[in-house]
Amino acid sequence: MKKEIVIIGGGIIGLCCAYYLQQDGHQVTIVDKSDLSSGASFVNAGYITPSHIIPLAAPGMITKGLKWMFDASSPFYIKPRLEADFLRWSWLFKKSATAKHVEKSIPIIKDINLLSRELYVDMKNSGDFDFHFERKGLLMCYQTDKEGEAEWNMGKRAISEGLHVQNLTKEEVKKLEPNVDFNIKGAIYFDSDAHMTPTNFMPQLIALLQQKGVQFYTDETITNLEFSADKIVAVQTSKRTLKADEFILSAGSWSSILAKKLRIQIPLQAGKGYRIDVSEDTKITMPAILAEAKVAVTPMQGFTRFAGTMELGGINHNINKIRVNAIAKAAETFYNGLKIPKTSIENAACGLRPCSPDGLPYIGKTSNYKNITIATGHAMMGWSLGPATGKLVSELIGAKPTSMKLEGFEVERFS
Template identity: 50%
Template sequence: MAVQKNIIVVGGGIIGLSCAYFLEKSGHQVTVIDASKMDGGASYVNAGYLSPSHLVPLAAPGVMKQGIKWMFNPKSPLYIKPRLNPDFIKWSLAFNRSCNATHVRKSIPVMKEIAVLGRDLYHQIKQEEGFNFQLEKKGLLMLCKTEQALHHEDELAQIAVKEGLVARTISAKEVQEMMPDTTLDIVGASYFECDHHTTPGEFMREMKTHLLKKGVIIRQEEKVVDLNTDNGKITSVITNKETLKADEFVLAAGSWTSTLSRKLNLKLLLQAGKGYRIQTTKETGITYPSILAEAKVAITPMNGFTRFAGTMEIAGINHSINKKRVDSIAEGVSKYFPNVHVTSEEKSDAACGLRPVSPDGMPFIGKSEKCKNLTIATGHAMMGWSLGPSTGKLVQEIIDEASLSMGIDAFHPDRKF
């Protein structure tokens, strides 16, 4: 057991709560601070995937070029809003430099390792704590309408197999046999049996209840506005309500992390990537988590409803709902599942969340040279849900100066782009 420390975690999403969970388990006194009511945002509206299959980071060859083309399509899966903002310009240039084959090749084994660790820790937490949240081992289907997309997905499946994951390409007939109660219009799919899925809201509610029972202090609707420092260390955080002291600090505030890190002269390049979700309680017959390969829409059979999620909209920090993007998700669903129609009412109930995106699509996990008692945990892009527990475990090991579950050099907050 580590020497008990007083630790403040800034951020109450999946990353922050996972950090609090493992730190409390290690014997520390933990306080979580979050500006929201902790009942919405990316940790609640995501697709719920635990996805070792997602080996390739967002920054990959051709992504920036495609993003520029899609700037003129209001319904595109990836939208990067151009603006004369210095932080955005620096991020864009760094993102463009990261979109190369060498970066992808180096990232694949690291992303696999942290994703497998995260997936397995969800199972460990459920077993050890007696949680009841949905956690199913059904895998993930990548559904393709064109042979070109199927060929691409087959290549990714082969990469996954080389990394030791279970994946294969299957026919449209096989997919139809897996889901006999729905209608499909596809040419085939790749099937990643290594993936699992959850209902995010269930896990978040159970984790908050558990943490409170264990003595973790949760301060919601409280915003950190400044940091007091002395000799390269944080001494306290100033919120809109009070000043709080601690021995160690964890910055896991998602898309808001870079704003706070600037106060330490630590310039994390982060942009908020907005994603949307629609859901229906109608019977869809969709019983396996599925990604519509060309449409970039994720579908998850959750407890009591089916969720449709998608888009990566990099347009600053805002929670406005772009109806055209919501329409695009709904239209994509019907193209692959002709019997499934999203109603106007379901679309009007759409919600969004902001995911923190680093320039190379890899998370920031670790300590910066600029602050001795700060551990950073952010920048997970679309993988935040998958990597929550693994990030929390690594943060606990970093603070306890214990042996790490895996190498984290690729995630260093001070890395150059």
């Protein structure tokens, strides 16, 4: 049955929900407080990552977070705040950071990433639009034996999950990337991964959705929700009232604020990440993560992107130059002869990734309102999981069997 659907949030998750819902014949409207030209969906590393099977909430992360709290240039930085939402999130994060939780999460994360990768391929082959998509895999480059051992242990765990992983020497890495002079001891190579150019994909997807009849209202803030019994009947924006049969909340780091209007708790913290784009030819052709520094390197369409850091410091878009410089320094340390231009560093941008306390997204319905679906909390995997999330949401709204089990993604698991 055709439905009127309003999606709150026009990032990669909201757009992918719209993509599959309009395919099912629904009339879709997207409302977003921005102009859909910036944010986490534009500044991410562009990775599709079946390799990333370990959730953020893992043993040792609390210790690392406390250690790195006093280092503004560290890969994972937590700014302590006496705020109820932050303190509750931190407690839930600590509670989730167990070996048992990691083992339970690994197959879930792997399966949704593999589903999403295949859906990206389907999109690419649809003929509807032509975007940059390459499956070259991912190099986890390391400079120390200790880090190399840790990365290989991760690789062996991935092998046990059915992924193809290789432990490469520096010489073997050179064969994959012959024109780059690495300062590394070796790399763990995952051939499961792919990469894209977000600034190429996002405008194309928006244009396609508009062509397919999806209505966009941008630069509009949600001011209120109207209810009737166990249903939402309308959302009020700063400019209009939008009525619909179904609503989707996919507003990224702002989702938990809007969820409070629904009287449900969706613990989220905004994890700020930065990117530096270099238009000069770096000769880099392989996506790589610089393991010790946790910096992602992506050869995108027309430029190379260096991205990284996870900064939990509230909702803001302030650029911390210390953290930006740390990304540039790390890149220059791993790639001999690489020099990040000063203008590229000065033009660095950031985005806010919605992080759940257990490292798993929220995908599903709520118990108190029948016609709202939540799709948020994807943290660093938002880009990777866009199509899978959109597909699952469309199946939920269409009352169809879902492409995978939703166990682990329950919206009210912390209520």
